[in-house]
Amino acid sequence: MIGFTHFASSRLHGKKSKRIVFLCLMLFFSIQFLDALAVQRFPKPEFESGYVQPETMQPAARAEMLQIADVIVLVIMLSVISWLVVKKRSRLGVFAASVVSLAYFGFYRQGCICSIGAIQNVTLALFNSSYPAPLAVIGFFILPLIFTLFFGRTFCAGVCPFGAIQDLVAFKPQKLGTRLNAVLGLIPYIYLGLAILYAATGSDFIICRYDPFVGIFRFNASFAMFIFAGTLLVSGIFIARPYCRFLCPYGVLLNWISRFSWKHITITPSTCIQCRLCEDSCPYDAIDLPVTGTNPESRGTTIRKLILISLLVPFFTVLGGWTLSTVHETLASVNGKVRLAKTLVEPASSVNQTETIEVTAFKSSGKPVAQVYAEASRVLKQFYTGSWILGCFLGLVFGITLAYRMVTKYQKDYLPNKGTCLSCTRCVDYCPVRMGDDNLPAI
Amino acid sequence: MKARGAIRTFPAAIAIIRTIANCLKQTSSASAKQVRINPLQKMEEPENNHKINRRKFLGAGVRASVLLGLGGVAALVLKQSVAGNLVWQLDPAKCVQCGRCATSCVLTPSAVKCVHVYAMCGYCDLCGGYFKPETKTLTTAAENQLCPTSALKRKFIEDPFFEYTVDEPLCIGCGKCVKGCGAFGNGSLQLQVRHNRCVNCNQCSIARNCPADAYSRVPASKPYLLRQVGDEKNLTAKTPRR
Numbered sequence: 001m002i003g004f005t006h007f008a009s010s011r012l013h014g015k016k017s018k019r020i021v022f023l024c025l026m027l028f029f030s031i032q033f034l035d036a037l038a039v040q041r042f043p044k045p046e047f048e049s050g051y052v053q054p055e056t057m058q059p060a061a062r063a064e065m066l067q068i069a070d071v072i073v074l075v076i077m078l079s080v081i082s083w084l085v086v087k088k089r090s091r092l093g094v095f096a097a098s099v100v101s102l103a104y105f106g107f108y109r110q111g112c113i114c115s116i117g118a119i120q121n122v123t124l125a126l127f128n129s130s131y132p133a134p135l136a137v138i139g140f141f142i143l144p145l146i147f148t149l150f151f152g153r154t155f156c157a158g159v160c161p162f163g164a165i166q167d168l169v170a171f172k173p174q175k176l177g178t179r180l181n182a183v184l185g186l187i188p189y190i191y192l193g194l195a196i197l198y199a200a201t202g203s204d205f206i207i208c209r210y211d212p213f214v215g216i217f218r219f220n221a222s223f224a225m226f227i228f229a230g231t232l233l234v235s236g237i238f239i240a241r242p243y244c245r246f247l248c249p250y251g252v253l254l255n256w257i258s259r260f261s262w263k264h265i266t267i268t269p270s271t272c273i274q275c276r277l278c279e280d281s282c283p284y285d286a287i288d289l290p291v292t293g294t295n296p297e298s299r300g301t302t303i304r305k306l307i308l309i310s311l312l313v314p315f316f317t318v319l320g321g322w323t324l325s326t327v328h329e330t331l332a333s334v335n336g337k338v339r340l341a342k343t344l345v346e347p348a349s350s351v352n353q354t355e356t357i358e359v360t361a362f363k364s365s366g367k368p369v370a371q372v373y374a375e376a377s378r379v380l381k382q383f384y385t386g387s388w389i390l391g392c393f394l395g396l397v398f399g400i401t402l403a404y405r406m407v408t409k410y411q412k413d414y415l416p417n418k419g420t421c422l423s424c425t426r427c428v429d430y431c432p433v434r435m436g437d438d439n440l441p442a443i
Numbered sequence: 444m445k446a447r448g449a450i451r452t453f454p455a456a457i458a459i460i461r462t463i464a465n466c467l468k469q470t471s472s473a474s475a476k477q478v479r480i481n482p483l484q485k486m487e488e489p490e491n492n493h494k495i496n497r498r499k500f501l502g503a504g505v506r507a508s509v510l511l512g513l514g515g516v517a518a519l520v521l522k523q524s525v526a527g528n529l530v531w532q533l534d535p536a537k538c539v540q541c542g543r544c545a546t547s548c549v550l551t552p553s554a555v556k557c558v559h560v561y562a563m564c565g566y567c568d569l570c571g572g573y574f575k576p577e578t579k580t581l582t583t584a585a586e587n588q589l590c591p592t593s594a595l596k597r598k599f600i601e602d603p604f605f606e607y608t609v610d611e612p613l614c615i616g617c618g619k620c621v622k623g624c625g626a627f628g629n630g631s632l633q634l635q636v637r638h639n640r641c642v643n644c645n646q647c648s649i650a651r652n653c654p655a656d657a658y659s660r661v662p663a664s665k666p667y668l669l670r671q672v673g674d675e676k677n678l679t680a681k682t683p684r685r
Binding site: 040041042043044045047048049051053054055056057058059060061062064067110112113114117118120121122125126129131132133134135136137138142145146149204205208209214215218220221257260261262336356357358360361362364365 | 502505506509510513516517519520521523524525526527528529530537539541543549550551558559560561562563564565566567600601603604606608627628629637638639641642643644645646648651654655656660663664666667669672
């Protein structure tokens with residue numbers, strides 16, 4: 001009996017609670033509905049004067065077809081310039097093509113998208129699976145590299161708008177000497193390494209941020225960037241193409257690949273007659289002079305050099321990695337999350353200081369502070385690993401550069417250095433030998 | 444023992460230093476010296492031909508492997524690529540109207556403009572986006588206007604209602620009106636990247652400076668993130684929580 005009443009009451013109770021739940025749900029949904037209406041604090045009036053509400057204009061983004069056209073223009077320009085360099089050997093043709101590229105990729109497309117910056121998109125896509133790189137960007141990254149593998153750095157000769165604008169001002173190029181060239185030639189490696197580190201961690205695109213010529217192409221830049229671009233162009237009168245040789249990170253990749261190029265430009269069309277006319281023709285110090293050992297090194301010296309190199313290179317590699325890993329926190333402060341976490345840790349000490357916009361924005365977003373700290377520490381960890389790798393890489397590059405300076409490379413002709421030659425074809429005009437002039441006597 | 448070790452290592456160190464110095468001297472002198480020889484003399488030796496063949500073979504091998512490597516990188520990246528372009532856009536729901544859109548853009552004036560979603564507008568006489576908070580008379584006098592460039596235009600329609608339009612060439616994208624409209628009105632004024640002006644930098648310089656992380660790459664086929672009537676979630680996210 002007791003059991004039954006209990007059961008009945010519980011059933012009753014169940015019905016009641018169901019109804020209450022239902023009412024609550026109704027109330028909840030109606031509040032939701034009211035809330036949706038409440039967006040309009042001031043509902044749209046009903047006009048009596050026959051006023052027609054204008055449409056909100058949404059101008060479309062640049063048409064996709066035009067982006068495909070960019071890639072097509074790139075392929076055409078690369079093909080034309082490769083033909084002009086390798087087959088026609090025409091300086092005038094290369095010059096004309098470079099002006100066309102400057103006009104299209106520089107002033108019409110305003111320097112975006114460019115192959116140099118595309119390094120970062122590709123890196124980000126490799127390290128961050130949620131970032132989809134557009135096809136055109138991948139094309140801009142890969143295509144010049146493939147052309148370089150076959151024809152040398154023809155991309156630099158006249159497709160890259162940055163190279164083209166600097167080539168126009170190279171009036172009085174001076175020789176820098178092999179040592180200075182070797183030392184300054186290390187800068188692009190640092191730039192490339194940092195760009196990849198920052199792109200891989202999703203911190204920043206530093207190549208685009210410190211792009212000197214985009215401001216010129218757009219007639220619009222910050223004062224500092226104008227000064228930077230102006231300095232490069234003015235110094236470019238005497239030091240030909242300073243950006244390409246001593247800064248360009250894409251140039252590093254092109255340099256490596258060009259060393260294995262299939263049909264690289266040659267100074268002479270048939271046989272070098274050692275006339276020395278081309279010796280001073282290269283504005284980029286990219287002609288390797290003949291080195292013929294009259295008295296080759298002794299065996300002992302060679303062995304000692306080899307031992308030294310095999311000790312120095314690993315030493316510099318480890319030293320570089322260790323050095324950069326000690327400053328990884330400084331490197332990481334470029335990252336926005338790390339910076340925010342730092343300012344959130346600090347404020348207790350600086351009460352009188354006004355809150356930064358970042359902190360205000362963060363507080364209004366309602367995210368927990370712990371999440372920011374977790375994200376920042378994750379980024380810091382990435383930077384620690386990254387700075388070790390970057391440091392090792394830079395140390396290795398330094399060691400190899402030094403080793404390269406130690407060994408003597410014997411060659412008997414004047415040859416373009418396949419790595420640093422920009423295929424501008426200036427030297428070609430200096431060579432008195434014509435196609436088919438075989439069996440010429442040496443002077 | 445220690446002393447003997449030091450004695451032994453000391454000459455070795457000197458030898459190493461001397462070698463470095465010699466090497467540097469040699470390379471610089473070798474590159475400076477031009478010793479001319481007859482190029483035709485050595486070409487006839489059969490041994491040289493072998494060398495050239497070997498070099499050619501190695502070159503082809505390296506070239507093939509570089510091509511393979513490039514293909515690998517391309518394939519990895521292509522796997523997650525998109526056919527269309529991506530453009531930058533800011534999410535008005537995240538925007539805090541800090542004013543950096545006006546100053547951080549590579550263009551002057553900025554490619555970010557105030558956009559009026561008319562469907563959300565209340566056509567108020569006392570418009571929080573148009574008038575400064577302390578305004579006494581609701582006239583179009585310059586001192587009453589919140590907009591520093593007078594880019595927001597006010598037009599009478601019928602008795603208590605006024606239409607507000609944005610004169611885009613004048614607008615600098617400072618977001619003052621957006622803040623006013625969001626605080627007192629419906630939030631119909633919103634900042635957006637205008638794609639007829641934006642040059643679509645690889646890395647948007649405003650995105651880097653945005654304190655609210657409101658910028659993202661969106662598909663070019665759907666390039667606007669305007670809030671519409673009924674997006675109540677967005678408004679609650681927008682109201683500052685202290």
